[in-house]
Amino acid sequence: MGDVWKALADPTRRKILELLKKQSMNAGEIAAEFNMTKPSISNHLNILRQAELVDAKKVGQNVIYSLKTSVIEDILNVLSNLTNRGED
Secondary structure (H helix, E strand, C coil): CHHHHHHHHCHHHHHHHHHHHHCCEEHHHHHCCCCCCHHHHHHHHHHHHHCCCEEEEEECCEEEEEECHHHHHHHHHHHHHHHCCCCC
């Protein structure tokens, strides 16, 4: 779960997750939302994939990225358990 915390620590990656919450997008569409190079966006996407926060699916010549909610749900459960003192 360490990769998840690293991925979420960066504001650019959090913004990418916010974009993907609304709809699946390819790397070019994501890059258009930022003032940085495509290789930089690609690096951020790779970190999000390694943390299993996004799925990547090849469609033709494009890779479509989408939000992967299962890991996010796991994180919320961990945080919820940390805040439930004495309830177990």
